[in-house]
Amino acid sequence: MKKNEYCILNKQYTKEEYETLVPQIIEHMCKTGEWGKYFPVQYSPFGFNETAGNVEHPLNRDTAIERGWKWYDGDMNRGPADKTFAIPRSISEVSDGISEEVLTCEITGKPYRITSQELAFYRRMNIPVPRRCPDQRQRDRAALRNPHKLWKRSCAQCDREMCTTFAPDRPEIVYCEECHLKEVY
Numbered sequence: 001m002k003k004n005e006y007c008i009l010n011k012q013y014t015k016e017e018y019e020t021l022v023p024q025i026i027e028h029m030c031k032t033g034e035w036g037k038y039f040p041v042q043y044s045p046f047g048f049n050e051t052a053g054n055v056e057h058p059l060n061r062d063t064a065i066e067r068g069w070k071w072y073d074g075d076m077n078r079g080p081a082d083k084t085f086a087i088p089r090s091i092s093e094v095s096d097g098i099s100e101e102v103l104t105c106e107i108t109g110k111p112y113r114i115t116s117q118e119l120a121f122y123r124r125m126n127i128p129v130p131r132r133c134p135d136q137r138q139r140d141r142a143a144l145r146n147p148h149k150l151w152k153r154s155c156a157q158c159d160r161e162m163c164t165t166f167a168p169d170r171p172e173i174v175y176c177e178e179c180h181l182k183e184v185y
Helices: 015-032 052-056 061-066 096-100 116-125 134-143 177-184
Strands: 151-154 161-164
Touching: 052 134, 096 116
Parallel strands: none
Antiparallel strands: 151 161
16 A cells, blocks of 8 residues: 555555544553564564574574474475586576576575576676575674674773673774774764
């Protein structure tokens, strides 16, 4: 419902009906404890393993299902068991037919495909076709980020104590906000 006003759950109301219904809905949701909370996870159209939640707080299939959450095992056809598609090392050696193939992740063994749009992007940027499935590539990127934890460290310039996501045993030089701004500007 694009460019419509006074809608509730994809149903159009008059301004007067809307202004009468909204307070009633809010009151009901407050009574049931739903108001102000995220949409219940059991109604998500995605499996937990397809979301960023699994990157930040990984769970196995059994634990997610035990909690009442969906899990997506995939419905992609792997093709014949004896057929393995060899991914060329150079993008210039890749044919258009690769977008019809089911590729296998070199880490997890999970099947994945390359779309024709992705292939065009890889060619334009001269990037080799990935050998890892999208989920594994997301996990690899997440592993490069600092953990969700703060450590006390001293500013490398003024010795003021501060909190940072860089652990004390890491080699990075850290500055307090004031010294950082002086350095940058």
